[in-house]
Amino acid sequence: MHDKCHGPTAADSFSKDERAAVYKAIHTRRDVRDQFLPKPIPDEVLMRLLDAAHHAPSVGFMQPWNFILISDPERKQEVHQAFTRANEEARAMFTDDRQALYAALKLEGILKAPLNICITCDRTRGGRVVLGRTHNRQMDLYSTVCAVQNLWLAARAEGIGVGWVSIYHDADMRRILGIPAHVEIVAYLCVGYVDELYQAPELEQRGWRKRLPLDELIFRDRWSGCDDPETLSSDHPHPDQAGVSPATPSVSG
Template sequence: MHNSGHDFSDDERAGLYRAIYERRDVRSQFLPDPIPRPVLARLLNAAHHAPSVGFMQPWDFILIDSPEIREQVLASFNEENAKAAKNYTGERQQTYRSLKLQGITESPMNLCITCNRSRGGDHVLGRNSVVEMDLFSTCLAVQNLWLAARAEGIGVGWVSIIDQSRLASILNLPENVYPLAYLCLGYVSEFLDKPELETKGWRSRLPLEGLVHSNRWGAEPDDEALLEQLRR
């Protein structure tokens, strides 16, 4: 094995990959125990150390423990979820309605990670061609927090079935600030072996070898050794 001196130890590597593979979108397993402030600070610091285009660091973090605010967010979820259920019919709709897709009031802490789309000024280095890079950067902050949370034994659930305009109003966001991720955080009774949507039969994980192309779309890699590894 090549060793450049920059790689992690076997145990450190195993911990990183464990966090990646065991991270779950938690909805149903939250415990009421509060998150200790040093732990919460570590999670926020991990998120704040995400890479960002032009080092603009477009994120802010709104900690939400107010029952009143959470009830308003839950009301928006319920409205949007009812609309979403109409996208399906028959057994598929029944399955959808049986899914628990949020833990807004059950989790001890809600967190909204926002994206300030004007931070850094009119001309942010690296954002001239792809203006959405600020949104992508903020997603990396979400992922940093999520992996750090798993390492701390804390579950995270991303509630995406919310009217973003309504959420911005509830949280009193400025016009240039977008509520990118509404998250539920807390210790959990368990981390499921597989993603809940996979366990409930909604979708299965796609085979990786069918998603890897060589040089151009649709060209399968001719590296049989790599393909064999991808199939494992």
């Protein structure tokens, strides 16, 4: 017999309005960089966002995440300097005709956002052997990404914008925030209220890339076009190892 407090409950579907709200949050979520307002986030609202993140699924229920809240101007300035150095390096990686557009893009809101949040993954949490991670070591990182997405969608529902900054050297961020070696940095987020959002992702509107057609990304039962055993070999080079230039800035849409 199931425990009455922790047993299964009815899997009721959402009402039409509830369902629409979920899809609205998904489809209108944007990566915010320059639209932040100086209005601080009340503690009770911030705790709702963090609680939403904390309710993400995690392999073996290991809950590997931690949340570093950064509001000190001097600390944010250090992070911004680290970003600026890395961003200059990143710009040089693109072809000449893309460098001008890259330089015109606003890729972070570190100083403008009233709050920055660094979300990390403690890979030792749960011990050496974690249920569900025995054969795929990366599952704890994927779990932490789910926490990021939970926070982002909850923020959208609260009228709060989020921007993901990923252009920095890992060593710089570890030094600035005092992050130990066994903990992975998964996301550095700029967070704050906004009063307007782009109707489409900024990179799409600025002509960097277009959204790919969904029907071109769906396969049935197995990867399409990979009948040749040679293409399935582990010796086949990964794009990052084959000299392929980066196609987009390291930020989300």
